[in-house]
Amino acid sequence: MWKHITTILFISGYPYISESVTYKFQKTAKSFEESKVYCTTKFDGLAHIYNAEQQQALSRVVDGTAWIGVSKCGGNWCYTGSNRRVSYTNWAAGEPNNHGFFTNGEEYCVEMLSSHKWNDENCSDKNYFVCQELRCTATTCNRRGTCSELVNGFKCNCERDYYGDKCENVRCTATTCNRRGTCSELVNGFKCNCERDYYGDKCENVRCTATTCNRRGTCSELVNGFKCNCERDYYGDKCENVRCTATTCNRRGTCSDLVNGFKCICDRGYYGDKCENVKICPHLVKPNNSAVKCDGLHGENYFQSVCTFTCNQGFILKGNNSSTCQAFGLWTTYNTVCRVKGAVNHHKLITILITVGAGAVILSIISVIIWRRWRSCQEQANSTNDPSSPAPQVMSISSSSELYCDMQWDTIYDNVPNLYQDLNVKRMK
Structure with missing residues (x-):
């Protein structure tokens, strides 16, 4: 138009x-x-x-x-x-x-x-x-609902827990009084009837009691709450935190102060928040024919305890006479044995017999070899007495034969170690 x-x-x-x-x-x-x-x-x-x-x-x-x-x-x-x-x-x-x-x-x-x-x-x-x-602004409905413009005014559509022309009133819910009292709805709001140890519009404040400061300080009531005046070794709103002292970790570790408490770094053999626990070793199995006595700072089977072995009457102890519980929960190695006094050590005896027997066999073999070499020497020497053989010009047959066999005998003795080595090689094969 x-x-x-x-x-x-x-x-x-x-x-x-x-x-x-x-x-x-x-x-x-x-x-x-x-x-x-x-x-x-x-x-x-x-x-x-x-x-x-x-x-x-x-x-x-x-x-x-x-x-x-x-x-x-x-x-x-x-x-x-x-x-x-x-x-x-x-x-x-x-x-x-x-x-x-x-x-x-x-x-x-x-x-x-x-x-x-x-x-x-x-x-x-x-x-x-x-x-x-x-007229509708961000605060018209107290930020508790949405505002709608009307010809003759506005309307607040309130959120669940609020009511009133501008959502100014709060409905009673399970948490209105912080679970510390009972809530009553009124024309323009609500009222909290607080339990014994609480006060405030919503029971948000705590009255001083014997345990408010965890029995670690004195409590003072203020307008909007309370204040704990903590003792020397404690801190926090309710004196709930402990400062590091010489005994915080039971003298078994080092203590470090943190924002909300402390931390113990325990020595070897101890554990727990305050190093209050001691490592324990399994029950020690005693050797046969023996008695065991354990003793330590923390008791039997605990870290640093020592167990001592003693043999019964008529027996003698061989090996370690004690074992100690270590920091990681295991005993030190022990090979303790209780033997009858005067008893033959069969294992050692068998070892000696095997050694002597092996030596005798070797000597027998060497003797046979020497004898066979000597006989061969004699046979070669006797062959020089054959009339068809030319006569020696320097020495007699008898002296030549003895010299030759003596030389062979020296050779045999010189080669005994080699013969012994050859015999071992053959046995290995």
Whole structure:
């Protein structure tokens, strides 16, 4: 729709005020964008219309044609500034048609006509405009619900545990009084009937009792709580933490102070939060025909305890005579044996017999070898007495034979170690 508007400037406008929103009719002609900037800067944007009641209320204050807070967003009509699709419309007949005499296809903004109907118009056109000043704010419902603007006021949709026109009241729940008393709902709120040792609007404060400071300090009641004056070796709101002292770790480790307590680094053989536990070894199995006596700083079978072995009468002890429980929970190695006095050590006897027997066999073999070599020597010497053999020119046959055998005998004795070695090699094969 095309129409001609004469631009007239007015300094002041006519406001319409309801309980929740104030409409400011501005009789200064501006483009849609200029109107939006002005309303956003001075107030809460161009006027939004959500229902027929608001449309009727706004109609009573608008004189002439004026921009309202509706414009095109994509293919829809939306509330300007929020890009939410409009929930109410009041279009004039045939509108919106996106058709103007000079601006065909560029009508993206909405004006309210003097007939109070809506028309789409080119956004650069100059019109009066209507601003809105909202009553719903972030704190209208005490941040306990959502606020909805109405024609004659606003409405708070309160969260689950709150009620009242502005969600100012709290309903009684299991935790309203911090589980320290009973809750009673009143007209404008609630009341906590606190248990004996608590006080405050929500029983949030604790009265001083004998155990408030864990019996490690003195308690002083304050306006909003209490204060513990802790003894020397304790600290914390309730003196719940222990400072490191010489005995904190039972003198079995080193103590380190932490933010909420301490930590013991235990010596070998001890464990626990305060090194109060001692490593224990399994029950010691005593050797046969013996008695065992264990003793130690922490008792039998505990770390550092020593067990001593003694043999029964008529027996003699061989091996270790004691064993000690170690830090990792095991006994030191022991090979204790109790033997009858005068008893033959069969194992040792067998070893000696085997050794002597082996030596005798070796000597017998060597003797046989020597004898065979000597006999061979004699046979070779006797062969020199053969008449067919030429006679020696230097020495007699008898002396030659004796010399030859003596030489052979020396050779045999010189080679006895080699013969013994050869015999061992053959036995290994």
